[in-house]
Amino acid sequence: MLLASAVLLLGAGTARWHWRLPPDVQAPPVPADNAMSAIKVELGRRLFYDADLSANGTMACAACYEQKRGFADGNATRPGVHGEPGRRNVPGLANVAWRPVLTWGDPRVTTLEAQATIPLLGERPVEMGMKALEAELPRRLGRDACYVRMFARAFPGRMGRIDTGTVSAALAAFQRTMIALDSPWDRYRAGEMDALSPLARQGAAQFAALGCTACHGGRDLTDDRYHAVRGRDPHDEGLAEASGLASDAGRFRTPSLRNVAVTGPWLHDGTAKSLAAAIARHGAIPSEDASPALLAFLESLTDAAFLTDPRYAMPDRACGRRL
Ligand code: HEC
Incomplete structure (x- = not known):
């Protein structure tokens, strides 16, 4: 009995991810140290919509990535959490799992994991402003027992640690699922x-x-x-x-x-x-x-279902605060 539940628990964290793709499309590459799992994707989704990821709790990733706009935002550029002007236009997030390079002009950013740290910690410009506040992440998110459980199940190999690394990894896993192939x-x-x-x-x-x-x-x-x-x-x-x-x-x-x-x-x-x-x-x-x-x-390149697919929307039962 004990053994069975341990196996089940393990299964929840490590079950293979099932990509739902058209037959002629190969699954995107996934970094070896950030395997996909349902719980990690769900965690990433909650984090994506959680304003606690910004310095003063006012800006979630989703502030700049609106589903109905293909996860772009409708502004030319967007000021960061302290009002510093943004520099570049927010790109849409469809099929980003297949991009070998990310951002408008930096070929060194080759993974969604690396990209996620730019808005979180970046200083040119400051976006979410967490550079000096990295220790805040485990403090803020760790207050919520639900988050603690989700991190534990999503990152058993990292002992459920809550830090910039696991937050970025979960955000990346979620974004890999943002697939628009039905235009x-x-x-x-x-x-x-x-x-x-x-x-x-x-x-x-x-x-x-x-x-x-x-x-x-x-x-x-x-x-x-x-x-x-x-x-x-x-x-x-x-x-x-x-x-x-x-x-x-x-x-x-x-x-x-x-x-x-x-x-x-x-x-x-x-x-x-x-x-x-x-x-x-x-x-x-x-x-x-x-x-x-x-x-x-x-x-005709717009995938209408992508713009309303509930799998990418703000979760209704979020661990973090509602936006
Ligand atoms: C030489 C490569 C190249 C060719 C050819 C090209 N584009 Fe582009 N396109 C780009 C680049 C690079 C950008 C981004 C430019 C920038 O923002 O400074 C862009 C931007 C765009 C955008 C804006 C996309 C966005 O999300 O901001 C559209 C729309 C577009 N191109 C359509 C076209 C069409 C239609 C054609 C043919 C008539 C075309 N492009 C030919 C490279 C190209």
Whole structure:
């Protein structure tokens, strides 16, 4: 009896994660030291919506990532917890598990675990402002018996420790489950010919003919590389900041166009207020190319179910405070 419950407990923490993916899509890579589990994903979801992750308890991850906006936020940039202006536009979070590099311009950030520490601890700019308050995390979250249990089950190998490492790991596990592969465009590609309107089909052809796919190619419409499509930005050096190479100034990572119709405003500084403006700002592409057909195609990249899927929504029975 005792043995049976021990096995059950163990099972809860280590059961293999079942990815629900279309048959032609391979499961994304997962770091060896952060295996997926249902309890870890659930913990990550609660943490994602918990404002206790910010210095003064006012800002959850979800403050900048709204599900109905494809987990972008509707602002050009977003001030941090102390009011310091944000620097770059919040990108959407669909299919981030497959991105080999994250953020607009730093190829050193290769895992969601590493990325999560940037808003938490970053100082350029200060976002959630926890740099000097890391010891606060176990204190705040540890007050809640439910959190303590969840950390214990999600991180048996780390003795249920509550710290920046386990918090980031749980957030990463949750974000790996944010999968949007059921847009009209996906259904069209899977052989459902009338999933796309004739106009959107025409737009898809234009998208290829105009060379957009050279950078916005593949299943997630990104090459995960860095390009200067707008020349230099006097306020932001882009990739050059991380690489130190002057030739990288103005280069930014190609954004995935998944759900792009709802993730505006667009571009790294959020200065494009419409999709047509975002396209027009690609220096080499004449603005008249933002045709109704092209826009209809971009709209067909929205996975409507992703925007309302309860698995990504704020949990109704959260351990942390309600937002
Ligand atoms: C040379 C590579 C390249 C090509 C070709 C290209 N793009 Fe882009 N695209 C980018 C990069 C890089 C950005 C981000 C630029 C920035 O923010 O400074 C971007 C941004 C965008 C955005 C805004 C996305 C967001 O989330 O902010 C849209 C929409 C877009 N491109 C559509 C297109 C379309 C349509 C075409 C073809 C007409 C095209 N792009 C061609 C690299 C490219």
